[in-house]
Amino acid sequence: MIKKEADWIQELPPNQYTIEDYDGGEARWCPGCGDFAVLSAVKRICRDNQIPPEKMVAVSGIGCSSRFPHYMNTYGFHGLHGRALPVACGIKARRPDLDIWVATGDGDCCSIGAGHWIHAIRYNMNITVMLFDNNVYGLTKNQSSPTSPQGLVTSTHPSGTWLPPLNPTLATLGFTNVSFVAQTVDWNPPHLYATLNAAYQHKGLSFVRIMQRCPTFTPNLFDPIINDPTRLILLTHENGIEVEPAVEKKFKNKVVHDPSDMTGARDLSTLEGKLAIGLLFHDPNTVIYDEFTNHGLDMDAGDKLKAVREEIARFAI
Amino acid sequence: MPKTKERPNPVLLPSLCKGCGRCIEACPKDCITMGDQIDQQSGLIPVVIDYDICNGCGLCITACPEPYGLTADGYELEDPARLYGERGPLATKPDAIPAQEIPLPKCEPLVLKGNYAAAVGALLAGCRHVFGYPITPSTEGAELMAKLLPDMNGVFLQAVSEVATVNHMYGCGGAGLPCMTFTSSPGFSLMLEGISYMVGAEVPAVFLNVMRGGPGLGNIAPEQADIKLVCRGLGHGNTHAIVLAPTTPQEMLDLTRLAFELTFKYRNPVVIVADGYLGQMTGRVDLPDHMIKPGLPDWAVWGDHAHRNNLINSIELAEVDLERRNENLNDKYAKMTANEQRANLFRADDAEILILACNTPARMVKGAVEKLRQVGIAAGLFHPVTLWPFPIEKMKSLLGHVKTVLVVEASAGQLEDELRLAFSHAGIEGMTIENLRHMGGVLPQEDEIVRKVIEIQGVES
Ligand SMILES: Cc1ncc(C[n+]2csc(CCOP(=O)(O)OP(=O)(O)O)c2C)c(N)n1
Ligand code: SF4
Ligand code: SF4
Numbered sequence: 001m002i003k004k005e006a007d008w009i010q011e012l013p014p015n016q017y018t019i020e021d022y023d024g025g026e027a028r029w030c031p032g033c034g035d036f037a038v039l040s041a042v043k044r045i046c047r048d049n050q051i052p053p054e055k056m057v058a059v060s061g062i063g064c065s066s067r068f069p070h071y072m073n074t075y076g077f078h079g080l081h082g083r084a085l086p087v088a089c090g091i092k093a094r095r096p097d098l099d100i101w102v103a104t105g106d107g108d109c110c111s112i113g114a115g116h117w118i119h120a121i122r123y124n125m126n127i128t129v130m131l132f133d134n135n136v137y138g139l140t141k142n143q144s145s146p147t148s149p150q151g152l153v154t155s156t157h158p159s160g161t162w163l164p165p166l167n168p169t170l171a172t173l174g175f176t177n178v179s180f181v182a183q184t185v186d187w188n189p190p191h192l193y194a195t196l197n198a199a200y201q202h203k204g205l206s207f208v209r210i211m212q213r214c215p216t217f218t219p220n221l222f223d224p225i226i227n228d229p230t231r232l233i234l235l236t237h238e239n240g241i242e243v244e245p246a247v248e249k250k251f252k253n254k255v256v257h258d259p260s261d262m263t264g265a266r267d268l269s270t271l272e273g274k275l276a277i278g279l280l281f282h283d284p285n286t287v288i289y290d291e292f293t294n295h296g297l298d299m300d301a302g303d304k305l306k307a308v309r310e311e312i313a314r315f316a317i
Numbered sequence: 318m319p320k321t322k323e324r325p326n327p328v329l330l331p332s333l334c335k336g337c338g339r340c341i342e343a344c345p346k347d348c349i350t351m352g353d354q355i356d357q358q359s360g361l362i363p364v365v366i367d368y369d370i371c372n373g374c375g376l377c378i379t380a381c382p383e384p385y386g387l388t389a390d391g392y393e394l395e396d397p398a399r400l401y402g403e404r405g406p407l408a409t410k411p412d413a414i415p416a417q418e419i420p421l422p423k424c425e426p427l428v429l430k431g432n433y434a435a436a437v438g439a440l441l442a443g444c445r446h447v448f449g450y451p452i453t454p455s456t457e458g459a460e461l462m463a464k465l466l467p468d469m470n471g472v473f474l475q476a477v478s479e480v481a482t483v484n485h486m487y488g489c490g491g492a493g494l495p496c497m498t499f500t501s502s503p504g505f506s507l508m509l510e511g512i513s514y515m516v517g518a519e520v521p522a523v524f525l526n527v528m529r530g531g532p533g534l535g536n537i538a539p540e541q542a543d544i545k546l547v548c549r550g551l552g553h554g555n556t557h558a559i560v561l562a563p564t565t566p567q568e569m570l571d572l573t574r575l576a577f578e579l580t581f582k583y584r585n586p587v588v589i590v591a592d593g594y595l596g597q598m599t600g601r602v603d604l605p606d607h608m609i610k611p612g613l614p615d616w617a618v619w620g621d622h623a624h625r626n627n628l629i630n631s632i633e634l635a636e637v638d639l640e641r642r643n644e645n646l647n648d649k650y651a652k653m654t655a656n657e658q659r660a661n662l663f664r665a666d667d668a669e670i671l672i673l674a675c676n677t678p679a680r681m682v683k684g685a686v687e688k689l690r691q692v693g694i695a696a697g698l699f700h701p702v703t704l705w706p707f708p709i710e711k712m713k714s715l716l717g718h719v720k721t722v723l724v725v726e727a728s729a730g731q732l733e734d735e736l737r738l739a740f741s742h743a744g745i746e747g748m749t750i751e752n753l754r755h756m757g758g759v760l761p762q763e764d765e766i767v768r769k770v771i772e773i774q775g776v777e778s
Pocket of ligand 1: 145451479
């Protein structure tokens, strides 16, 4: 197998997974779509953590970003619009051995799937959730999403959207039992990688909002932040997400933020005209639902039969 | 008798009663009954106590779960007039305001996509309230509405999901206003729960389902595989709705107008089924010579004093009451079945092979019929404009000369099932039924239909 350059340099021992082992179908997003960067970051994380492809499930709803599982050579579940999270929780509830990665769009998660979102955060199962936030409906071609900025002209709001956008980060911070909330951007691959990798390492549900460019329908949406580097604030802290010093140096604006500080996290998630990226909130001591739903997985057939018999015996007359 | 004197008399301030009826069940003397007046303060219907029968046993007081509900005598009754001001006059029965026809100037024909034509039809029928959630291949309708309605004292509201959509419509239709949605198969599936409630509560609304390939996410190509759903499966319970099946952009407009007329005539949702191809296809469309200014039905929950006594709901706790409600629905379904069967025929008057088809396949059949007639085969098209009720009377009138019915459809036999069911109910036996089917977004083609008919002829002769 011809390996990519990065792989030769690493001089991998034999029988190690390489990036190619995670390559699924050829990704068919529009040229320049931010989704490509996320896909490649996830593949690298898989390789670097040597996740066996058969021990990983990519779960999604419906949308451009939800094509994700098709492009990963792991188990995949391309579900229903808005229902990525219940599908993911369903799998994790009884398969704690599988790594679950969820790809969901801002329409998928924050509009039709909003009810599931609240409860998935509260369930806090050990899964990694990537919210691809392009502020618009891509797949159905340019309708408003709950995260569309106020005044954005879309085909369902031809004179601009009326409402202020829903802030998924702030909302998630407000849901009971939240344990890991981070923000990153598709256009800074090292930060994207570091954030998703930290999310993957977290035990509990990690929620990562990825600002994702959609060159087809909202081409200039993130320009103010991209063109003015002072508007992108890097969150740093010893308990936060670490990026290479060279990458860190590129940021003109840095804020030290302790991820256990919820009030600070909320403030940082609502900056006007600016975007804070990094770990906003982390609580390693929350209740993890799948630890309860996984009970009994080690029982053998004899144990189960015995349990059934005992239960049925209670109905004997 | 001093004994009864000692017993407490139940006292109730009507505006604090929730009308739950628990006291009625608790009362051994049957002196408490459900009232028949909505309380103007609470909007609920309080119970009425007949003190002539009451012996003051107090069981109702124990039964009442409301902290401010039934209490023992001696409770200082505040004068409601002092608490809340003078009681307003009771709501009277409102008059129904009929819809009006407003003449339209003659205008040039338009060239419109099917989805746009349906939107224009809705506007001309007086619809100013459109709710929806984007889904291909139906979204153009909503997008046009989003553009036009703000200038017409109307609104397009993008809902957060199809579940929200149907409930917006439940509310809007309950207010007596004409409203509609544009959706496609997976979205329509999500609306079924709400549609069942709307049928139960007798609320009008128009649903356009631009059917796409299924099951599941399927694809966005044309299919007709929701026929079973719209004719037999509109949510739980005893539900039916008139189902209209246009074949051209012109019919998309005309049948959408008709849908609004029928939905108010019967106080029942109406479903229009198109297919993805018809939604996207452009065609010549003539506008009607009038538009409708909607009226206001007397049952509407309109939000003014006159309509104060109205209530929209589908709950009926007592079994006999719910049975009666179902019987009323059945009467309504029977009326629809008797009065609303519609079909378009093309060269069917003397047809020996009658081809049953609707939506885009019916257009293919029309072309095929023309070709078949040129080679001397007596084929004809039977296009059921109403899929429910199935136009069996029209069909019956043709059966004298028809030897075979060929069902051409983009589904695995759902249209044919409607035909077979209609035949069975009508006691028609022994008719030869052939079929030509495609699925997954593939449409039956004209040549294929011609070949199929020739093949059938060959076998018969
Ligand atoms: C029940 C249902 N309703 C509507 C749709 C149509 N639909 C597909 S994707 C989508 C929204 C996509 O937006 P988003 O989740 O933000 O993802 P993106 O395409 O922008 O990545 C919609 C409305 C559907 N597939 N199913
Ligand atoms: S429409 Fe936008 S989000 Fe969808 S693939 Fe294209 S660029 Fe990406
Ligand atoms: S139990 Fe109380 S609330 Fe219920 S109907 Fe009787 S008085 Fe009203």
